[in-house]
Amino acid sequence: MITKLDVNSAASARGLTDITIRNLFILPTIAFLIIFNIFPLIYSLGSSFYDYSAASNQPAVFVGLQNYRDLLASPYIWSNFSITAKYVLVSVGGQVIVGFGIAVLLNRVIPFKGLITTLLLLPMMMSAAVVGLFWQLLYSPSWGPINYVFGLGDFPWLSDPTAALYAVAITDIWMWSPFVMLLSLAGLSAVPKHLYEAAAIDRASGWYTFSRITLPLVAPLLLIAIIFRTMEAFKTFDIAYVMSVQPTTELIAIRLYKLAFQEWQTGRSCALAYIMLIMVLAITNIYVKYLNQVKAR
Amino acid sequence: MRRGIATLLAAAGLAFAMANTARAEELTIFWAEWDPANYLQELVNDYTKETGVKVTVETTPWTDFQTKTFREFAAKGDAYDMVVGDSQWLGAGSTQGHYVDLTDFFKKHNLENVFLPATVAGYAEYPIGSHKYWAIPLEGDANGWAYRKDWFEDPKEKAAFKAKYGYELGVPKDYKQLRDIAEFFYRPDQKRYGIAIYTDNSYDAIAMGVEQTIFSYGGDLGNYATYKVNGIINSKQAIEGLEAYHELYKFAPPGWGKAFFLEDNQAITEGLAAMSMNFFAFFPALANPTTNPHASGTGFFANPAGPTGAHFAALGGQGISIVSYSKKRDAAMKFLEWFVKDSTQKKWGDLGGYTCSKAILESQEFRKATPYNEAFYQSMLMVKDFWATPEYAELLDELNQRLYPYIVGGKGTAKEALDGVEADWTKTFNKYKRYSQK
Secondary structure, eight states, rough: OOOOOTTTHHHHHOOOOOOHHHHHHHHHHHHHHHHIIHHHHHHHHHHTTEOOTTOOOOOOOOOHHHHHHHHHHHHHHHHHHHHHHHHHHHHHHHHHHHHHHHHHHHHSSSTTTTHHHHHHHHHHHHHHHHHHHHOOOOOTTOOOHHHHTTTTTTTTTTTSSHHHHHHHHHHHHHHHHHHHHHHHHHHHHOOOHHHHHHHHHHOOHHHHIIIIIHHHHHHHHHHHHHHHHHHOOOOHOOOHHHHOOOGGGGGEEEEEHIIIIIIIIIIHHHHHHHHHHHHHHHHHHHHHHHHHHHHHH | OOOHHHHHHHHHHHHHHHHHHHTTEEEEEESSHHHHHHHHHHHHHHHHHHHHEEEEEHHHHHHHHHHHHHHHTTOOOOOOSEEEGGGGGHHHHHHOOOOOOOOHHOOOOHHHHHBBBBHHHHHBBBBBSSOOOOOOOEEEEEEEEEEHHHHHHHHHHHHHHHHHHOOOOSSOOHHHHHHHHHHHTTBBBGTTTTEOOOOSSSHHHHHHHHHHHHTTOOOOOOOTTTTTTTTTTTTHHHHHHHHHHHHHTTSSTTTTTTHHHHHHHHHHTTEEEEEEEGGGGHHHHHOOOOTTTTTGGGEEOOOOTTTTSOOOEEBBBBBEEBBBSSSSSHHHHHHHHHTTHHHHHHHHHOOOOOOOHHHHHHHHHTTTTTTTEEEEOOOOOOOEEEOOTHHHHHHHHHHHHHHHHHHTOSOOOOOOOOHHHHHHHHHHHHHTTTTTOO
């Protein structure tokens, strides 16, 4: 015999309904979100339409879309965007190649696989500022081990206007390839073994097996990794800020920081933050659309 | 029971009153994290002994100093009662209401005559020539040079130099000699280089190095009264000055593209360079054998003159201002009265602080006290500063953006770089309606 339990009875006895308890759990989170996320988001959107400096003690003046117009007409800002695009391309591209490559190598029976995987994950557990400072030493022209190992003499990695951005991107690749590796490894281990067995019976080549079985099945997870890494790379501040002061490494997030906290152009920096937000959303949407197409196949 | 509650309430009230009294007897000064801040803490301990008012010198790294100070100003916070602010902050501090007007205080204590004129103009007055004062000159500083005296005095080096350049190797008298000496000691195969200059462009490092070269070449950054920059920042003299700075960079150690005070001191301590540019505030470390193995062979000199004899040094240093949001402005004012006393200024100089007191700076005792004090004194007579307008941070960033690719990256010409600066600065001054105010 099934007895119908009155789920509200215990709570009701204490004067609290299920709905009240649910609300008690949810309300602090909602309040937190409203105070720390939604309110600043709306407030900064409003501020982006004003000529306003938080440090100036002057009243804000409504300027409509002027901040957006000025920013989008500024050659400096476009230069920052172009540097950021190049950085994202090199950094994320490198992470996918290195991360996926390591995952493929690890996706087999090898001794100490667990230990090797754990060690490979260490870089992404470090603080970005520490990684930046550490690589600054590695790149040192006079006594840095990188120049020594590759026989590059006194090559000034971080002072050379062209090489500096790539030097920062290489550091980011070192730090975040393990993330791509981890997701790829999850995807690779989920590929059914019988597909490889069938390919082997059909005498399929290694490349054919990789391009027709491995890659399509890992693609959704790889794309998720790319989405996360692109969003993060687009917002990169710490590593680049710590490692180099070149105008050629001034990513858009660094420009935003300078506008907001060195020049105290609060209204304009809010507008730039919104331009960045829209761009990140647009890029993410393109990826998500592609991800859905891959999943549908 | 009732008596117990009453006792508790009385105790709480007493504790609250005592806490408030204790707070009223504390003052906080905010400054950057460096040796002079430690000297200041030592100095103000005397004030605590004399008055019972506890004074704390709170510090933050240089890279964070401006951001943290203005963040506090933006919040109208009273965490700091006084701030030892950079000279460029005067415009923002005074016109935006962050600093207390000290004009009456200045006049009451006749400080225009107590402190060296350049320090009054550089650290206290805004706008220039207005005789309105917002700070008390605290730490005088200028951009000078350290050099390897032992290398310069080596007879073999002296003979080789004379054979090559036709004059005696010694402290450079002008920029031509500075360049020749830098070239002479540039020996990458021996890991020995000619000169270490400022190249960091994240704050005012490269700007300070370049501006004193431009000033000494007879150029200027603009007209500080009318904000006119066209034909000034991109004048023939300014272009030549920038070209000279670019030329010096060729004789710097490899990878010298992010050098500020730390790196330039290291150039001497690690035996890398023959000459090194730095603010005088960083020179005590070079005269100290525990921090510089070459201390006995290190000398100091003021920035040399330009080709036409114009002679300038970039102004560093800071003045102390009372933060207008402080709830202890009267106590801060009393502290400043103590600070400007001759005896306090003397002690400040003895502790290692660079006093701006005219009488002390001019005294033989001060000028002979350290190997670098004479050069410091000479520099303080010819200092010139960057723009101190409220929008100085924008001007600085625009200058950095144009200078760096030319000096370090070798891109474009000095004229193109300075034409770009002129265009950017004119636009910025227009944005802040500086021309319509005139």
